[in-house]
Amino acid sequence: MNEQDLLQELMKASEEDKDLTPKQAKILQAAIEMFAEKGYAATSTSEIAKKAGVAEGTIFRHYKTKKDLLISIVSPVVTRFAIPFFADRFVKEVFEKETNENYDDLLREIVYNRFEFVQKNTTLVKILFQEISFHPEIQQLFAENFLEKVYPHFIKWVETYQRSGDISKDFPVNTVLRLIMTTVIGFIITRFVFLPHYDWNDEMEIEKTIEYIRKGLS
Amino acid sequence: MNEQDLLQELMKASEEDKDLTPKQAKILQAAIEMFAEKGYAATSTSEIAKKAGVAEGTIFRHYKTKKDLLISIVSPVVTRFAIPFFADRFVKEVFEKETNENYDDLLREIVYNRFEFVQKNTTLVKILFQEISFHPEIQQLFAENFLEKVYPHFIKWVETYQRSGDISKDFPVNTVLRLIMTTVIGFIITRFVFLPHYDWNDEMEIEKTIEYIRKGLS
């Protein structure tokens, strides 16, 4: 099921490989579901305990505060949302050869990569973007990850393809970045958050989106 | 000040011209500020009363429930976000003549129009998009307004420019709509919500965004 996938992701993602107890896993599962459904502030710890089938005290045995529980859910998502963007792919694919197919393929790779990530983690991503505005801790976590791991690589990537002529030099680098990101994220949000029940032709939409980006920036 | 602008907007927007009492205006003002800052669920009616300088009972004299207060804040925003999109402009500008400048100008008009709307109502728009996921009443309000007032006009608009050759016929109409909307909304959100403190060159960004859309869909 979907729920187990989420937990799997979460457990794998936790920096120290401390395996959670079954009850702790149940708590996370319940909290994720309720935070996504009602929002963090509108969800009570007693409700989470009830849904998880544990005593309320058990929650506070593992998480000092309710906010601690939220952070422990959200922070691996932030990390994993940023990292696989470039980690292994970027270095070999971009710098070794510079062809047109390469640009198109990498663009496609990024879209598919993030598409699948959100597809597998819709609930967690929803919670993250819902709560980020109200919790400075999450904001900082996000900013750090983005500024360190995504932004610098992306800038280099854009500059490379501006040099090769795939991307027009009329666009400032930051504007290119903004346009690509809003187009990709906009698609993914429309697909999974805004209109998840629309009869999507995913492959077609992705191809058209890539075409739109490529032509728009040429 | 900004606050008064918001209220002015709100008061003008309320369907019946019942003018609110000064205390009621204070309540709305306080509620808007706190909802935007902490979120609806995390804001208590006692806090609102305190900030507005009224007794807590006064809130419930004017609004049956706390949710009633939220709806009365958010619903005029939904209406006003959709309406001026096309109301007067659309008919004359699009159907009377079909030139290339026309397409570009209308695109520009839309971007500037929505840009200024969000610029003037950032706080209210923030509340709307923050709370829409948790309140079916707002969702329905939004869906109705969009489906009735924006969507049909937009479809016709896209079809017109696909016929004139400004927009490629390779893109399905709904895909065109999605790409334009995510690009425009993505820019506005980045500008006013995500990175409001970045040193923006608004006119340049808008022009580049229009160029991106035009070339992307050609």
Add this chain to the structure above:
DNA sequence: TTTATTTGTGAGTGAGTACTCACTTTTATT
């Protein structure tokens, strides 16, 4: 001015709220 209506009040209500703690049960270590 008298009467009726609207607007404002704030103490009071019961139902939660996040969180604690003394305690029991389970698991790991010697």
Add this chain to the structure above:
DNA sequence: AATAAAAGTGAGTACTCACTCACAAATAAA
């Protein structure tokens, strides 16, 4: 098997929540 540490419990804590209501003040209608 004895001891220690970790995990789980649920009644209890002080406090806050949205909302009510009997009453007072201000405004409008007569």
